[in-house]
Amino acid sequence: xxxxxxxxxxxxxxxxxxxMAIAIAKKGLDVVIxxxxxxxxxxxxxxxxxxxGQKAVALQLNVAEAATFDNFFTEVSTAISNTFGSDKIxxxxxxxxxxxxxxxxxTTEADFDTLVNIQFKGPFFxxxxxxxxxxxxxxxxxxxxxxxxxxxxxxxxxxxxxxGMEVLTRYQAKExxxxxxxxxxxxxxxxxxxxxxGMVRDNEHVNAHIxxxxxxxxxxxxxDIGGVVAFLCTDDARWITAQRIEASGGMFL
Numbered sequence: 001x002x003x004x005x006x007x008x009x010x011x012x013x014x015x016x017x018x019x020m021a022i023a024i025a026k027k028g029l030d031v032v033i034x035x036x037x038x039x040x041x042x043x044x045x046x047x048x049x050x051x052x053g054q055k056a057v058a059l060q061l062n063v064a065e066a067a068t069f070d071n072f073f074t075e076v077s078t079a080i081s082n083t084f085g086s087d088k089i090x091x092x093x094x095x096x097x098x099x100x101x102x103x104x105x106x107t108t109e110a111d112f113d114t115l116v117n118i119q120f121k122g123p124f125f126x127x128x129x130x131x132x133x134x135x136x137x138x139x140x141x142x143x144x145x146x147x148x149x150x151x152x153x154x155x156x157x158x159x160x161x162x163x164g165m166e167v168l169t170r171y172q173a174k175e176x177x178x179x180x181x182x183x184x185x186x187x188x189x190x191x192x193x194x195x196x197x198g199m200v201r202d203n204e205h206v207n208a209h210i211x212x213x214x215x216x217x218x219x220x221x222x223x224d225i226g227g228v229v230a231f232l233c234t235d236d237a238r239w240i241t242a243q244r245i246e247a248s249g250g251m252f253l
Contacts, residue, residue, distance in 0.1 A: 003084070003085070003086060004028060004029055004030045004054065004055070004084070005028075005029045005030070005090040005091070005138075005233070006029060006030045006031070006032065006080060006084055006086055006088070006089045006090050006091070007021075007024045007029050007030075007031050007032070007089065007090065007091040007092075007093060007233050008031075008032040008033075008034075008076065008089050008091065008092050008093065008130070009021045009024065009031060009032070009033050009034070009093040009095055010033075010034045010061060010063055010093065010094055010095050010096035010123075010126070011034065011035070011036070011063075011095045011096030011097065012031070012033025012034060012035070012042070012045060012058075012093075012095065013033060013034075013035035013038045013041040013042035013044075013045055013058070014038065014041050014194070015193040015194060015195060015222065016095060016143075016188065016191065016193060016195075016222050016225050016226070017033070017093075017095040017096065018033075018041075018045050018222075019222035019223060019225060019226035020093055020095060020225070020226045020229040020230065021033050021045055021049065021056070021226075022045070022048060022049060022052070022226065023226030023227045023229065023230035024091075024093075024226075024229070024230045024233050025049040025052045025054040025056065026052060026230065027230050027231075027233060027234055028054065029054065029090070029091070029233060030054050030055040030056065030083075030084050031049055031054065031055075031056045031057075032056070032057050032058075032059060032076060032079060032080065032089065033045055033046070033056065033057075033058050033059075034058070034059050034060065034061035034063075034096065035058055035059075035060060035061070036060070036061065036062050036063075036096070039058070039060070042058035043058060045058070046058050055083055055084055056083075057079045057080075057083045059072070059075055059076065059079060061096070063096045063097075063117075063118055063122035063123070063126060064114070064117040064118045064122060065117075066117070066121055066122060066125045066126075069125055069126055069129040070129060072129075073129050073130065073132075073133060076089070076133060077133060080133075087133075088133055088134065088135040088138075089130070089133050089134060089135065089138070090134075090135050090137075090138040090139070090233070091138055091139045091140070091141065091232075091233045092126075092127060092130050092134060092138075092139075092140045092141070093140075093141045093143075093229055093233075094122075094123035094126065094127065094140070094141070094142045094143060094165075095143050095229075096118070096122070097118055097119050097143065098114075098115075098118055098119075099155075099158055099195055099196040100114065100115055100157065100158060101154045101155065101158075101196055101197075101199075102154060102157070103153060103154055103156070104153075104156040104157075107156065107157050111157060112157050115157050115158055115161050116161060119158065119161035119162065119165070120161040120164050120165060120168075123142060123165060123168075124168060127140055127172065131176075134181065136179045136180050136181065137179075137180040137181070138180075138181055138182075139181060139182040139183065139184070139232060139233065139237075140169075140172060140176075140181065140182075140183045140184075141183075141184055141185070141186060141229050141232050141233070142165050142166075142168070142169050142183070142184070142185040142186075143162075143165075143185065143186055143187075143188070143229075144162040144163075144165055144166050144185045144186065144187040144244065145158070145159060145162045145187055145188060146187055146188065146189040146190070146246060146248045146251050146252070147159040147162065148162045148163045148166055148187060149187070149246065149252075150251065150252040162187075165185060166185055166187075166244055169183050169184065169185040169242065169244070170183075170242045173241045173242035174242070177241065182232075182237070182238070182240060182241035183241060183242065184232055184237075184240060184241060184242070184243045184244075184245060185243070185244050185245070186225065186228055186229055186232070186245050186246075186247060187244055187245065187246040187247065187248070188220060188224075188225050188246075188247055188248065189210075189214070189220050189246070189247065189248025189249060189251040190210045190219055190220060190248070190251065191219070191220040191221065191222060191224070191225065192207070192219055192220065192221055192222075193222060200219055207219050210251070213251060213252055214248070214249045214250055214251045214252075215249060215250025215251075215253055216249035216250055217249075218249065219249075220247070220248065220249055224247060224249070225247055228245060228247045232245075
């Protein structure tokens with residue numbers, strides 16, 4: 001039996017990351033997920049992936065702490081050797097993140113620094129540190145947001161970090177192309193999760209407004225996103241690189 005390919009999904013214990021990890025496993029890949037604090041939730045995702053017939057492992061990681069990344073990849077190396085019998089990962093999905101809602105005039109330096117560390121500096125250096133473990137011919141999938149294309153008041157700092165990730169994606173694709181590594185970025189629209197305090201999911205008015213401004217007439221669900229990321233972790237996507245793929249059902253067209 002040939003060795004399954006391996007994807008590393010940050011923030012894979014809940015929300016979109018969990019959906020991505022399970023969708024990737026359904027494509028026949030083994031999965032490493034990271035969690036920040038919710039070990040129980042992460043272990044449950046691992047169990048769910050094992051039921052699908054793939055192997056999985058959960059490791060703790062705070063993407064805001066770039067100084068820990070060397071140690072983290074030592075742990076990854078040990079885990080993939082012990083659990084999967086492999087010395088490489090094939091895909092890195094930079095999903096972990098938080099949202100901070102504040103108007104431009106009210107955004108604090110502390111909020112800004114938190115968002116930089118988690119949404120931009122974290123994936124920048126995590127991807128850099130992953131390069132020795134990332135197999136040639138593999139891929140990196142970054143995560144952006146529809147808010148980098150359209151402006152919705154209250155997200156200036158968050159969306160700016162994601163705009164930075166979109167530019168970084170093109171540079172990574174250019175510089176890593178010689179190794180056959182593809183780099184793309186997926187931009188979800190508004191999704192019903194606990195993100196941002198569950199505003200889209202739990203606020204009926206917000207939900208209805210977004211649905212009315214979306215070509216396909218509803219708000220997004222986690223299942224609308226995981227499969228897009230999983231597709232990019234397959235050979236069917238071998239000729240796609242440096243692309244921003246928006247999965248928003250046609251928001252604010």
